[in-house]
Amino acid sequence: MVDWKVTATTIYCDAVDDEVTLLVYRDFSTKCTGYKKYSQLTKEISSLLRKKSKRLERQLECEGSECRRVIQYKEKLATEEKVKGR
Numbered sequence: 001m002v003d004w005k006v007t008a009t010t011i012y013c014d015a016v017d018d019e020v021t022l023l024v025y026r027d028f029s030t031k032c033t034g035y036k037k038y039s040q041l042t043k044e045i046s047s048l049l050r051k052k053s054k055r056l057e058r059q060l061e062c063e064g065s066e067c068r069r070v071i072q073y074k075e076k077l078a079t080e081e082k083v084k085g086r
Helices: 033-039 043-056 068-085
Strands: 006-013 018-025 030-032
Touching: 006 068, 018 033, 018 068, 030 033, 030 068, 033 043
Parallel strands: none
Antiparallel strands: 006 018, 018 030
């Protein structure tokens, strides 16, 4: 078992062209602040993503609660805990 309750990091998420915070809890469950903001496509968020997509000339879309960025961060922490536990 890990000796922390939650850990977090803020990253640039290229899927939504914004900074998001990734949280990993001691049971290795995860949360991304970008998922909450960008998965509920309100009129305002949809408009924002369209504008950013047009400016960047590529489609922007949140990849969901278990996107590769979240998985990579969780795996990094799990590896660090294994090494620490040896």
